[in-house]
Amino acid sequence: MGNIIADHRGKIAPASIAVVMLAGLLAGCGGDKKEGAASPSASATPAGASKAPASSASPTPAAKLEPVALTWYMLGSPQPDQDAVFAEANKIIKEKLNATVDFKIIANGEYDAKMKVKIAAGEDWDLAFTSSWANNYFQNAGKGTYLDVSQLLDKYAPKRKAAVPQNVWDGLKIGGRLYGLVNGYIAWQDGIYIQKEYVKKYNVDTASIKSLKDLEPLLATIKKNEPDKIPFGMTKGGINNWGSIGNGGVELFIGAGIPVAVMRGDKSAKAFNVLEMPETKAYFELLHDWYGKGYISKDAPTIADKSADLKAGKIVVDMANTIYPGVEGEVKNQFGGRDVSVIETSKPFVVATSTFSTMTAINARSKNPERAMMLYELVNNDRDLFKLLGAGIKDKHFTQLENNTIKLIPNSGYAPGNNWAWGDLDRNGYLVEGQPAGMLEGKIKSSQNADVSSLIGFSFDTTPVKTEFAQITSVAQEYGPLLMTGASDPGKVLPEYIDKLKKAGLDKLLAEVQKQIDEWKKTK
Secondary structure, eight states, X not given: OOOTTTTTTTOOOOOSOOOOOSSOOOOOOOSOOEEOOSSTTSOOEETTOOOXXXXXXXXXXXXXXXOEEEEEEEEEOOOTTHHHHHHHHHHHHHHHHSEEEEEEEEEHHHHHHHHHHHHHTTOOXXXXXXXXXXSBHHHHHHXXXXXXXXXXXXXXXXXXXXXXXXXXXXXXXXXXXXXOEEOOOOOBBOEEEEEHHHHHHTTOXXXXXXXXXXXXXXXXXXXXXXXXXXXXXXXXXXXXXXXXHTTSSEEEOSOTTOOEEEETTOTTOOOEEGGGSHHHHHHHHHHHHHHHHTSBOTTGGGOOOOHHHHHTTOEEEEEESBOOTTHHHHHHHHTTTOOEEEEEOSOOEEOGXXXXXXXXXXXXXXXXXXXXXXXXXXXXXXXXXXXXXXXXXXXXXEEEOSTXXXXXXTTOSOOOOOHHHHSOHHHHOOEETTSOTTHHHHHHHHHHTSEEOTTTTOOOOOGGGHHHHHXXXXXXXXXXXXXXXXXXXXXXXXXHHHHHHHHHTHHHHHXXXXXXXXXXXXXX
């Protein structure tokens, strides 16, 4: 296996979730690109300005800091009791950073669209969740929305900087600049979730299920006998791990909506259009067949978030790309407390986009970027604050058990399910009842023993093809949901999709991708 972490004692800090979809990317606009300033009271310095090396000294004590107000946008499920939780969080933040935070939670399915509007309008904010699949990191960084935090990270988040391998930080850079802060990352291991109630009811031999095709008898049975259920869960983005399950092990690495891939394990890293693979057409044909038979919701092409249907128990079978030891406990919560059978369908693999899956960005227009970076450092090192944001108030929203384990209180008013988006769940997080002791360490070990992408450390600079990138994104937003959900016949729609992508500049984009990969490989 490749050594992703040779400079960090052989450990990887995974996140709880990572996704790569063919759904739309977000365009954004912002002020000029800036780098971090040198002191908590100074303004950020424009990009390209000469700066002294950042100090590694500890952040200024809160008593010596001027009070500031920050705004943090986060995706998740808005909760009835979130104001009380955020008030408690602000007590910690005020004491340690002399700052108060206006936490703004946007529903998962609305986050992309609403952040696009807020960014375009030049709305004030300081921190926001970003990734390759939501509030798109690549586009927003390229448009100057996000701050280059290279020096701020060194000075105001030294613990977090040291906790993440340098080649991971390098892999986040675009054009040599760091515009995002990794929350966590994990080896992808493909798998299938099935509600255990139906495994028992219909005597499903889970050991015999090795691929999507093997699910057909169960899906047919559910459709026939369980009319109020959705046999197979799907959103407009398609299956999270479609690249490996649907296409025999491809790795999509440019960003959501861009069908550029390399084969897993291909050391030459030859990029190609994944839509031209015979396996891709066969995969889309399977989904189209399932869609026609009613295994997939007819509304799938417009569904942005299936979490409510999962929690209500409406979805019987779902897919995942983050299987790890003890995942059953976490998935049980996603399924509203229902037991779930977990079936592994691949070996662990660290994809290049793992680092882009859950991130925090600082606004290039932030008036207090230094304090924003201090907050990122605090959330990733203060276990009480992280637990508060992720699980709520002790004895009101959860009870504390042994071994860093909590028990969520049903209907408590706070269960957002977004702890993975606040920071590094595996290094600074907690277990939920049902998750075995040592699970977090097991996730890290799973990633440590995984095969590693040949593109770890590579990040694509879209600047030379920004026009083509935007055009291809637009085409993908139009056609992706139709094919990824099975709603359209790939025999008719796939050739049209490929033709429009080529007219939008896909061949030029592919050539630029390969050029940058080849140049990057020379520096390894």
